[in-house]
Amino acid sequence: MNVIDVMDCAFGGCMAEDTLREAAKRIVDSNKNSLIVVDNYKRYFGILRTSKLLENRGDNSKKVKDVAEYIEPLEEFQNIKTIKNTGSDVIPVVNKEMIPVGVVSLGCIIDHCRCLKEKRKSCKVMGPKYTIDNIIGESEAIRNLKKRIIAASKIKSTVLIMGETGVGKELVANAIVSLSKRRYEPWVRINCAAIPENLLESELFGYEQGSFTGAIRGGSTGKFEIADGGSIFLDEIGDMKLDMQAKILRVLQENEIEKIGGSFPIAVDTRVIAATHENLSSLVNERRFRKDLFYRLNVIPINIPPLRAHKEDLSLLTEHFISEVSFEFGIEKPCIEKEVLDMAYEYDWPGNIREFRNFIEMMVSASSGMITAERASEFFMYHAHEDSRQEKNQLKSSSYEVEKETIRRVLKIHNGNKNKAAESLGISRSTLYNKINRFNIKEA
Template sequence: MKKNVLMNFLGKMADLISSKLKEQIKTYELELEKKKLETLVDNMDKAIVSIDVNGKIDKYNAKFREIFKLKEDVYNKNIFKILDFISEPSIDNFKRDKLCSFSYKKEGYTLKGIYNINKIVLKDDLKGYVIDFIDKKDAIKTYNKINKDYKITLENIIGESQEIKQVKKEALIASKSSSTVLITGESGTGKELFARAIHNHSKRSENPFVAVNCAAIPDNLLESELFGYEEGAFTGARKGGKLGMFELAHKGSIFLDEIGDMSLHLQSKLLRVLQEKELNKIGAKSNVFIDVRIIAATNKNLEDMIKKRTFREDLYYRLNVIPIKLPSLRERKSDIPLLIDYMVKEYSEKLNKSVSGVDNNVLDAMLSYKWPGNIRELQNLVEYSVNMSYSSIISLDVIPKKIRTIKHEEVIREDDSIRTLDELEKHEIIKALLKYKDYKKDKELAAKALGISRATLYRKLEKYNIVIK
């Protein structure tokens, strides 16, 4: 009897100890999960805060205190008093209040960005909100990093002609400087591509690259886009004001495309930015210091515009510190086979086609054409031809009529530049190598087609520094 009572007691004690151990394990696991979540939230790039329905702060991460320069603990404090730009979201108009821009100022420190509010709902009952904040400058930097153009370097720019090699050399030298660059050249020659490459080779590469097309934005809007404005600067001004492109590009580079289309009024404001390194925002009481590298571009003759008094001479000399002139496609025709080869592969993959190249007649026609639209026009034609092609090789009947019907006399009349014998030889070698590049004995076949020995071909490849990938 006593033995049974003892066994029963021991059994109950064992169950109690087991449940306590399970409880402790469960508590430890919950604390571990809590710690994991806290560490995860603290290591996020966004500033995050959690509040109850009355605005009382119950959770926040390290980034929240960092970007708002909050030295003391803000637990249990009201967010609407700490951040006066946030209004308590109304239940009826939650979508309207969900995403807003903000401007925060504290002891000379200014932060502008965007905040996003999300509801915390448990069993259809609203328990509070989670708010995340994004700094606009960080957003631009992040966009540049995920944008494929962010990776553009001078090595990525296709071309082996002497003309393009010289431009690449000048661009690399320019990237090591902080002086202003003026890129000139016809439309479609790749001015923005070179501007991005210069930025990506520079010490500013980890900071924003902001591109602005001065011709695409109406003059009355361009001023606020470039220089920004303060809250209440004019009727309809956004609450919190607006960061201008120059502020977004702080510590980075700003690319001013089609600078020749900028009005004289804005030219004078730009000149001040270049001279004083400070910005006069619309409606601002004081100027803002900025550190921005300016890369400008135009397809217009600015010197002619100076004579006609449509472009400021003093601004021209400020912009034209490092001039880079891009060659037109007709000035670098030996690069056309390489460009076609790259574009055919790119569009074939993009359009899910099995096109691998162009036949010799197509290549001859393309080399005879004058390309007024330059590389942009070549891209357009290759994309069209890949779309229309019904076989693996683009044939003459696929390409647009204006390209295939060009006459010999027109070629001589339209392209009066005379290429050297070395340039012609280099071009034919590249053409032969591209034709046989997918064959096992590509060099042997290319040499045979050119009427030279394989040893002579290798000497020519070394002489002209030709590399076919």
């Protein structure tokens, strides 16, 4: 939150060369307890308090510059957390040219912080749920991952977490925040793929009262505003539509948001941590993801390895998840046969850590003090059958696409002439027509 968000733009002013009589008249007219004093170039000079006028009452020889008090001004885009106690109830605010643009009072800051605190409380904002200690493993891949997390936690640049489904992208995001200076500030998470496109903008940026049909009275605070001063996690950002990507880009570039129906931007200080299972580089090439947004997000890239890349951690993961699940179920921790781990090493775990954790939960719930190879083999045999079936379907799909593309290419070579195309393909004209209809090939 910056000074500009809490300052009062209505303030009284006078010139340093004004007489005290002229200044007294200005104070009465402005109904203020003090005036901002400027020089002949409209630049900040100091403040004039009513108490100083009373002390020098009747002395017409003095000018404002003789009794004005210099108080170090605030910059309009300065973070309010950096404001130091000056002993003054009012602090001037200036722009880059040192021209006064407002004043800040201690009461105003307290009221604004109280209001924001109530908003966050009503939205049930919580801190990070996990820490780096929740990332289990001692393999080189996991050690390198933890080094990246620690490095990312030390600065506030944008982080892009990439990895397959189930590798633990949200866990890594939580670990970064838990180690950062913002760990006690708001930590807001949102799944971009889980919210309908027409609702995502209002969820992220909020809206003003009456901005659209169904808008609640008093409007709504968006996730970015709630996370002001803290961090926001944008999960599955690769599924976000292009028009929404443009709005996210503006937040990253300008550090400000604009509510739906709002008339002015709101400055926010929010660290963005994004995650995706998609290959954003490929999406950029396909023009499904903005290149400029990709560059803005990819400041600190973190790639989480799939479980098949660090199977040496399976033993530790097994021990951890058995203990965790047993505690949740309120049962005695079961033992596990060595053959079960051997089977686990042979499987590639396409669902990664999430799938492995679900497997352990399944085994613990069905165990009677022992997780047996006989019980585990049912799981692996079922998935071996599923993998085989999927490979056959992929082969069929591949053959279908190859044949469709071949027919489309031959038709293009012969400028759409069906007779010549059928002859080149070695099929009858009627067969060609049937395939064109079946593959839904559009003629150029």
